[in-house]
Amino acid sequence: MRERFEIRLDRDFADSKFPDISQPLSDITSRMVINSDNPDYSSIINALREYNREKFLGFCWIERYYTRSEMEKAKLFNLIIKPTSTFEPDGEDCGTIYDISGKCERCGAGARQMSDLMLNTRTIPKGKDICRTISNEWVISERLHRLLIENNIAGFEAKPIKHHPEAPHSVRLKMTETGRELIKMARMEGMDPNSYKFSRCLQIGELHEKFNEMIDPNSYKFNRWLDEPDHEAMFIKALYEYAEKYEKRYGPKSVEMASPWRQLTITSKPVELTNDTKYGIIRDLKTEDVCPYGHALRINIATELYVHKDSWDEYDFARTRILFGFNVHGCNGPPPKLFISPKLHRLFAENNIKGYRVEIAHLV
Ligand SMILES: [Zn+2]
Structure with a gap:
């Protein structure tokens, strides 16, 4: 090696x-x-x-x-999805529903996916069979899915993915009936939404919060006013009206539909890494790199992965129990490391599966 x-x-x-x-x-x-x-x-x-x-x-x-003979002798492989197989927007931005009530406040692990994965499937890198979103939602092609089934590959589920266009991130209030009504109401209460530059393209979500802190007092007032329950309900209605216009504008392809892609989830028992696995290439593992609830580590790995052989149930797809990263992008939380069996690695190689590389993992 x-x-x-x-x-x-x-x-x-x-x-x-x-x-x-x-x-x-x-x-x-x-x-x-x-x-x-x-x-x-x-x-x-x-x-x-x-x-x-x-x-x-x-x-x-x-x-x-690795040399060919090292690869042939390997008992387990760490599956790494290549950066060129990574894409956005992620599931959350395309309407996938996550329950984040159990999310760890320290590392962000513990969100539960409550709907089919929704993605703008047109953004999935072309010519790849295995990809991931920037939030570590894993996607496989229909071709790979068929190969996995035909070869009795164990330890995974391949759930349907719905194509859904990126949700519009902004609403132009003036373009919707309810939005115009909101502007009228605000004026009657002595506010001037026109003085507020974001009234034409009001950002929602995180950005909305950020702007709340940044903008001048008059705009801030309008924002607070929009947050009041009655006005917020109208604002959401305006958002839907705008989304409808957006779909009309971008044609029928912009509506939700079934897609040939599948979401890969790993169903085998999570494996444990042994102490032979060393952390931190040029730095030491510190207390603050370890989630106190034991979910995740925030440090890179200095060595190949060493797996407790008793913790692996010998299914073809496996993942670590411990996750890597704190509060990584999106709802999905920090990802585990993935593994594939030699049988599955051979299947990938023989069928020219695209989008991944492997490192040898050791069973001890
Ligand atoms: Zn945690």
């Missing part, structure tokens, strides 16, 4: 410490790549680890390459 380590560094720092092996990317950033066949590989990573105790150095990652 050969490792390739890559890091982004502050340019001044890179120029002073590693002038020969770093390359400038811009005025402020440098890039450094080291392969494990370089005799200084470990000492450079250890030096970075030392420096990183003083200040944050930058994002880094390791890729691993």
Whole structure:
């Protein structure tokens, strides 16, 4: 196995410490790549680890390459969906319903998906069989789904995905009947919605909250007024009216429909990583990197993954119990690491499945 380590560094720092092996990317950033066949590989990573105790150095990652015989002997593979197979908008933005009442306040784990996954399937990368949204919802092609069924692959479910266009993020109040009514009411109560630049394109959700803090007092007043229950009900009605116009404008393709894509969920028993798995390539695992409720770790992994062999039920698809990342994008929460069996890996390779790479995982 050969490792390739890559890091982004502050340019001044890179120029002073590693002038020969770093390359400038811009005025402020440098890039450094080291392969494990370089005799200084470990000492450079250890030096970075030392420096990183003083200040944050930058994002880094390791890729691993294997010989054919290493691949043939492997008992388990860590399945990595490639960055080029990642897409947006995520399920939530396309109308997927999540129950977030059980969401962990620390790491964001614990949301439950309550509806079929809705996606704008036109945004799924072309020519791929396995993809993920930026919120780690996993998507497989109909071709891969058929292969999994025909080959009796175990440990997964492939649920339907509905095509749904991206929900419109803004409502132009003046374009809807209820919106115009709202503007009239606001005027009668002495407010001037026209002075409020967002009255023409009022942002909802998170942005709405942010604007509440940013905008001038008069606009703020209009926003607060919109938040009152009666006005809010009308505002939501205006939102629906606007959505209807949006669908008319973008044609029948913009309405919800069945799609050939499937949502991949893993149903096998979650596996446990052993202490052979080391965390933090250039830094140590700190208490604040561990969710106190035991859901997730917020640190990258320095080694290949080592799995307790008794925790794996030998199904072809598996995932870790522990999740990775705190409050990652979207409702879905931090993702686990994924695994595939040698049988499934062979099936992927023989059928030229696109969108993933693997690293060897070890059973101990
Ligand atoms: Zn948590």
